[in-house]
Structure formats: C-alpha cells, structure tokens
Amino acid sequence: MCQLLGMNCNVPTDICFSFTGFRRRGGDTDVHSDGWGIAFFEGKGVRMFLDPEPSAESIVSEFVRSYPIHSLNVIAHIRKSTLGVTSLENTHPFMRELWGRYWIFAHNGHLPDFKPELDGNFIPVGNTDSELIFCWLLQSLQQRFGASLPPRDELFEALRELTLPLAGTGIFNYLLSNGDCLVAHCSTELNYIVRCAPFAEAHLKDEDVTIDFSQVTTPDDRVALIATQPLTDNEAWVAMRPGTMWLFHQGEVVGVGDTAPSPVSSLGG
Amino acid sequence: MCQLLGMNCNVPTDICFSFTGFRRRGGDTDVHSDGWGIAFFEGKGVRMFLDPEPSAESIVSEFVRSYPIHSLNVIAHIRKSTLGVTSLENTHPFMRELWGRYWIFAHNGHLPDFKPELDGNFIPVGNTDSELIFCWLLQSLQQRFGASLPPRDELFEALRELTLPLAGTGIFNYLLSNGDCLVAHCSTELNYIVRCAPFAEAHLKDEDVTIDFSQVTTPDDRVALIATQPLTDNEAWVAMRPGTMWLFHQGEVVGVGDTAPSPVSSLGG
Numbered sequence: 210m211c212q213l214l215g216m217n218c219n220v221p222t223d224i225c226f227s228f229t230g231f232r233r234r235g236g237d238t239d240v241h242s243d244g245w246g247i248a249f250f251e252g253k254g255v256r257m258f259l260d261p262e263p264s265a266e267s268i269v270s271e272f273v274r275s276y277p278i279h280s281l282n283v284i285a286h287i288r289k290s291t292l293g294v295t296s297l298e299n300t301h302p303f304m305r306e307l308w309g310r311y312w313i314f315a316h317n318g319h320l321p322d323f324k325p326e327l328d329g330n331f332i333p334v335g336n337t338d339s340e341l342i343f344c345w346l347l348q349s350l351q352q353r354f355g356a357s358l359p360p361r362d363e364l365f366e367a368l369r370e371l372t373l374p375l376a377g378t379g380i381f382n383y384l385l386s387n388g389d390c391l392v393a394h395c396s397t398e399l400n401y402i403v404r405c406a407p408f409a410e411a412h413l414k415d416e417d418v419t420i421d422f423s424q425v426t427t428p429d430d431r432v433a434l435i436a437t438q439p440l441t442d443n444e445a446w447v448a449m450r451p452g453t454m455w456l457f458h459q460g461e462v463v464g465v466g467d468t469a470p471s472p473v474s475s476l477g478g
Numbered sequence: 479m480c481q482l483l484g485m486n487c488n489v490p491t492d493i494c495f496s497f498t499g500f501r502r503r504g505g506d507t508d509v510h511s512d513g514w515g516i517a518f519f520e521g522k523g524v525r526m527f528l529d530p531e532p533s534a535e536s537i538v539s540e541f542v543r544s545y546p547i548h549s550l551n552v553i554a555h556i557r558k559s560t561l562g563v564t565s566l567e568n569t570h571p572f573m574r575e576l577w578g579r580y581w582i583f584a585h586n587g588h589l590p591d592f593k594p595e596l597d598g599n600f601i602p603v604g605n606t607d608s609e610l611i612f613c614w615l616l617q618s619l620q621q622r623f624g625a626s627l628p629p630r631d632e633l634f635e636a637l638r639e640l641t642l643p644l645a646g647t648g649i650f651n652y653l654l655s656n657g658d659c660l661v662a663h664c665s666t667e668l669n670y671i672v673r674c675a676p677f678a679e680a681h682l683k684d685e686d687v688t689i690d691f692s693q694v695t696t697p698d699d700r701v702a703l704i705a706t707q708p709l710t711d712n713e714a715w716v717a718m719r720p721g722t723m724w725l726f727h728q729g730e731v732v733g734v735g736d737t738a739p740s741p742v743s744s745l746g747g
Contacts, residue, residue, distance in 0.1 A: 251530075253603050254566025259525055272541050297523025306574060309601035329625050330599050332578035334522050356598050 211301070211317040212241050213399065214285040215384040215435035217391040217457035221251075221279035222432050226420045228285065229274050230413035230440045235264030235287035238415040244300040245270060247285035248313040249278045250388035255311045259300045281459075282386040286315035298335035302384075303343050305331055307351060308358045310387045314343040317437060318380025318396055328352075339383075346371060346385070361390055362464065365456045368392055369466040372454060376468040384435065391457040393435045394468060395449035401435040402446045403461055411441045431460030480570070480586040481510055482668065483554040484653040484704035486660040486726035490520075490548035491701050495689045497554065498543050499682035499709045504533030504556035507684040513569040514539060516554035517582040518547045519657040524580045528569045550728075551655040555584035567604035571653075572612050574600055576620060577627045579656045583612040586706060587649025587665055597621075608652075615640060615654070630659055631733065634725045637661055638735040641723060645737040653704065659727040662704045663737060664718035670704040671715045672730055680710045700729030 214231045216224050228247070236242035245264035248257040256278060264270040264287050286301035302315040316339035323338060323345075330351060331344035349371050350364070359367070368385070372394055375381055381396040393399055404411075406429075408422035435457070439446035449455060452469025455462055483500045485493050497516070505511035514533035517526040525547060533539040533556050555570035571584040585608035592607060592614075599620060600613035618640050619633070628636070637654070641663055644650055650665040662668055673680075675698070677691035704726070708715035718724060721738025724731055 251566040254528070254569065256528055256566065257526060259523070261520075268545060276537060297520040297525065300523065304573075306601065306603060309603055311603055329620075332575065334575060334578055334580055351598075 210289055210291065210380070212239065212287045212437040213315055213317050213382060213384050213435070214440075215386070215391055215393060216280070216283040216432060217386070217460055218281050218430070218432045219459035220430055221281055222430070223277035223279050224283050224285075225274060225277050226411070226413070226418070227434055227440050229418055230415040231285060231287070231436070232264040232270045232274060233415040235270070237265035241287040241289040243288040243290040243295040245285070245287040246300050246302050246315075247273055247283065248302045248304065249280040250282040250311075250313070250386065251278070251280055253310060253388055255304060255313065255388070257302070257304060259297055261295050261297050261300055282388055282391050284313045284315050284384045284386055284391070291319045296335065299337050299340075301339060303340050305343070305347055307347050308356075310358065312347060312385065312387050314339075314346070314383065314385050316342060317382040320375055320379035320381055322378055323375060342375070358387070361456070361458065365392060365454070365464050365466070369454050369468060372468045376452060382437065389458070391435070393449070393455045393457065395451055395453050395455070397451050398437055399435060399449045400437070400439050400446040401433060401449065401455070402439070402444055403431065403433045405431045405460070410443070412443045414440060414442045433457045433460050433462070480555055480557045481508070481706040482584055482586050482651060482653050482704070483709075484655070484660055484662060485549070485552040485701065486655070486729055487550050487699070487701045488728035489699055490550055491699070492546035492548050493552050493554075494543060494546050495680070495682070495687070496703055496709050498687055499684040500554060500556070500705070501533040501539045501543060502684040504539070506534035510556040510558040512557040512559040512564040514554070514556040515569045515571050515584075516542055516552065517571045517573065518549040519551040519580075519582070519655065520547070520549055522579060522657055524573060524582065524657075526571070526573060528566055530564050530566050530569055551657055551660050553582045553584050553653045553655055553660070565604065568606045568609075570608060572609050574612070574616055576616050577625075579627065581616060581654065581656050583608075583615070583652065583654050585611060586651040589644060589648035589650055591647055592644060611644075627656075630725070630727065634661060634723075634733050634735070638723050638737060641737045645721060651706065659725055660704070662718070662724045662726065664720055664722050664724070666720050667706055668704060668718045669706070669708050669715040670702060670718065670724070671708075671713055672700065672702045674700045674729070679712070681712045683709060683711045702726045702729050702731070
C-alpha cells in the first residue's frame with residue numbers, strides 16, 4: 210500500500226514541517242520505498258515533484274523539505290507498489306486538465322476488478338489501477354457536467370456517487386484537488402486535523418522535530434492536514450470512518466458524505 | 479520574447495552543461511526574467527520543474543543545474559512575457575496527455591490574431607497565446623487521427639500542415655515532444671547542433687565553463703541540442719532557416735519540412 214498526505218488552507222502555507230515527517234515513511238520509518246511525489250497548487254498553476262527513488266533518501270525530497278512553497282492545496286504520496294513497476298510514469302500524484310483547470314489525484318489501495326471503458330479523452334500513461342481510476346473519474350465528470358465546472362457541492366456529490374459503487378470492490382483511499390477544494394475519500398484509513406487559533410506546539414512522530422505554530426501563523430490562518438496515519442504525536446487527529454468522503458475548502462470541512470452503508474445502530478428496534 | 483532549449487538523444491543524457499549556460503539568460507546575460515521551466519521525459523513519465531522566478535536567480539534552477547536527470551527528450555524555456563501575467567500557470571513548458579502519452583510544448587513568439595474554436599478536450603489553464611496554440615494543436619491531432627498515435631512521419635507531416643497557415647501570422651518558434659521524438663519549428667530564430675563521435679571540448683557562451691565530451695560519452699552516443707541562440711562559442715551550430723520544421727529522433731535529424739514558401743531562386747528564368 211501507500212501513504213497519502215494532503216493539505217488545504219485558507220492562506221498559502223508551506224508544508225515543510227509535515228513533509229519532514231511524511232518523507233521518512235518512504236524507506237525509513239516505514240516501507241513505502243517505490244517512489245514518491247508531491248503537487249502544489251499556486252493559483253491555477255501546479256508545481257509537481259516526482260521521483261522514483263525512496264523519499265527518505267531522495268535528493269529531490271530533501272530539496273522539497275527545505276524549500277518552502279506556499280500553497281492552498283497540496284497532495285503528496287509515497288508508494289509501495291502493488292500493481293505496476295516502479296517507474297516515473299507510475300509515480301503518484303497524477304495530473305490532468307479538465308475545464309481549464311489542473312486536477313491532481315493520489316490513491317492508496319487497489320481495485321483489481323475495475324475495468325472501465327474509456328472514451329479516449331483521459332488515458333493512463335502508466336499501468337497502475339490508480340491512474341486508470343483517475344482517468345475514469347475525470348471522464349465521468351466531463352460526461353456528467355459537459356463543458357464547465359459545476360458548483361463545489363455538485364462536484365462533491367457527483368464524486369460521492371461515482372465512488373459509491375467502487376468503494377466495496379477494493380481499497381480506495383484517495384485525495385483529489387482542482388486547486389479550489391480538496392476531496393478525501395476514506396475507504397479504510399485516513400486521518401485529518403484542522404489547525405486554527407489558538408495555535409500550539411506540534412511534535413512529529415517520524416522525526417524528533419517540534420514546531421510552535423503560534424510563532425509562524427496569524428490568528429485567521431486555518432490549515433487542514435489529511436494523512437493516512439497521523440503525522441504528530443501530541444495533537445488530536447480525527448480518524449475518518451471508513452466509507453466516508455470529505456470536502457475541504459479554505460482549511461475546513463465543508464461537506465461529508467457516505468460511500469458505504471451507514472453503520473446500523475444496535476440500540477432499540 | 480523568450481528563449482527555447484531542447485535536447486533529443488539516443489541514450490539518456492543529462493542537460494546540466496547546457497542548462498548551466500541557458501539559465502543565465504533568465505535575468506543575467508539576457509532579459510528573460512518572467513519565469514522559466516524544464517521538462518524531462520524519463521520513459522513515458524515526465525519530470526517538470528516550473529518557477530515564476532528569474533532562472534538566473536532561482537533556487538529551483540540552481541537545483542536543476544546541479545542534479546543530473548538522464549533523459550532522451552528535454553524541453554526548457556525562459557520567459558519574457560508579451561501576453562499574460564507572470565504566474566505559474568503561464569510558465570512554459572505546458573503538459574497535456576493525448577493517446578496515453580504526455581506531450582510537452584514551449585513557444586517563443588506570439589500569434590495575436592489566433593482565436594481557434596476549442597472543442598473542450600484541451601483548454602488553457604493560464605491566459606497565454608502559447609498554451610492556447612498547444613491546446614489547439616493537440617485537439618487538431620486528436621480530430622485528425624482519432625484514437626491512436628500515428629507513425630512518426632505522419633505526425634510530423636500533420637504538425638507541418640497545422641503550422642503552415644499560422645506561421646505567416648506571427649512569431650511561432652516552438653518545441654514539442656511526446657517522449658519519442660522532438661519537433662522544432664523555426665519561425666524566426668532557432669539553432670541546432672548534433673554532437674557525436676569524435677567528441678571534443680565545448681565552451682559555454684554565457685558562463686566560463688568548458689566540458690570535454692570525450693571524457694563523459696561513449697562512441698555511440700548522439701545528442702541533438704536545439705536553442706534559440708547557440709549555447710557554446712566553439713562549436714558549429716546550424717541556423718535553421720525561418721519557415722522550416724525539423725523532426726529529431728535518437729539524436730539526429732530525421733525529417734525537415736517547409737512552413738513558408740521556399741526562397742525563390744534569383745538565378746535563371
């Protein structure tokens with residue numbers, strides 16, 4: 210499997226602290242050593258760094274860790290391959306353009322039986338099921354909404370409906386962003402935290418590094434972090450319930466939906 | 479205007495030497511200080527570094543200069559904006575996927591009157607005429623060839639036919655690659671050189687750096703470099719005639735075509 214990291218903020222924020230811990234999971238504190246990548250939205254543009262080397266040792270990841278890029282939406286991924294060889298074209302996140310916007314996607318899991326028909330507008334370059342799913346999601350959005358981006362809520366509901374039938378057929382944790390919002394689907398494991406005033410100290414799990422966010426923020430800043438496993442050991446991360454989908458915008462949760470039957474209450478009845 | 483740099487090789491080669499000189503033109507030895515970018519094909523994958531900062535001063539360009547990435551096809555660009563603000567989304571090169579391949583495009587010039595109708599499959603994210611032209615080129619290829627990549631020669635002829643009517647309407651020097659071949663169109667200014675055995679020393683124009691290629695190559699290596707202006711001052715660069723289009727594959731010229739009326743002979747008749 211793989212590990213996911215996402216960030217969604219209300220002011221452009223760098224991800225250096227979180228990435229410092231996250232990158233260690235790629236071949237050091239964890240086994241995900243089949244490449245890594247990170248994509249930063251800056252306005253409508255995207256900076257993407259991809260590397261088939263283990264993130265814990267990669268010179269490019271050391272550069273990303275030390276070079277602050279300020280972004281409203283970031284998606285990162287470290288890979289433990291299940292399907293597809295270790296190569297640059299199989300390295301997440303993946304990027305495509307739809308409706309004059311870039312879309313970024315990263316996936317943890319696999320859906321071995323998913324064989325969609327593609328209409329030709331989005332074709333995988335590599336041979337992962339993850340890129341195939343991404344192409345099919347964008348194709349489905351294009352078929353549903355035609356020529357233009359729908360309102361955020363309609364986009365989220367469409368993604369939920371597209372995800373619903375797949376969620377039962379495999380492991381399908383994913384992060385998707387178009388630079389405006391970030392969608393997180395928890396199929397088995399995904400955690401999040403929203404940092405806002407009053408800010409406090411945070412200490413990484415994977416490296417002995419502490420930051421005092423009160424020293425590097427303003428009172429209006431709000432940052433949502435999403436990760437396969439919590440990145441810090443002294444903050445109250447929220448475990449997403451498997452079978453839920455979350456919409457983040459400007460650093461907060463603005464939508465939640467089910468992608469699996471809700472747990473049945475054992476009380477009463 | 480802008481400056482272009484392309485490389486096409488028969489074995490994966492790094493571009494560190496050429497990029498060392500090229501990057502100085504972005505705000506140091508020349509005025510192109512509105513951002514820069516470089517894309518490296520590695521197999522079917524692409525690594526792209528984009529930065530709205532001047533390349534001569536950019537920390538990212540210093541990283542790219544010092545980190546050897548081995549590639550068969552590279553396209554780089556430094557920008558002096560004519561249309562479109564300085565921002566990441568307006569920074570060349572641009573990338574899209576068609577037929578399960580990434581395509582990379584960079585442009586020097588402008589075509590102010592070009593207002594194509596887009597069918598929606600490739601839409602610019604930024605507001606440069608360059609990205610608009612790229613989207614239209616890919617749309618036109620998709621419309622012409624349907625579901626799959628044509629043979630290299632047919633692709634080149636199609637691009638020549640698409641470029642022909644535009645070439646007279648503005649300045650349209652461009653580089654385009656799909657990872658297999660590299661197409662260079664000279665509208666006003668573009669030079670190339672093919673380096674092959676016996677290799678010799680080369681000395682940069684923009685920085686006092688010399689390399690002895692005989693020490694870092696094997697006898698079968700072949701590398702074509704394409705640049706708006708020659709990068710070295712002791713090699714025989716070939717000036718492409720304005721109104722010509724060139725197809726590079728495995729480090730050599732494998733096709734040339736006209737995109738303007740051939741010069742009329744003044745002899746005889």
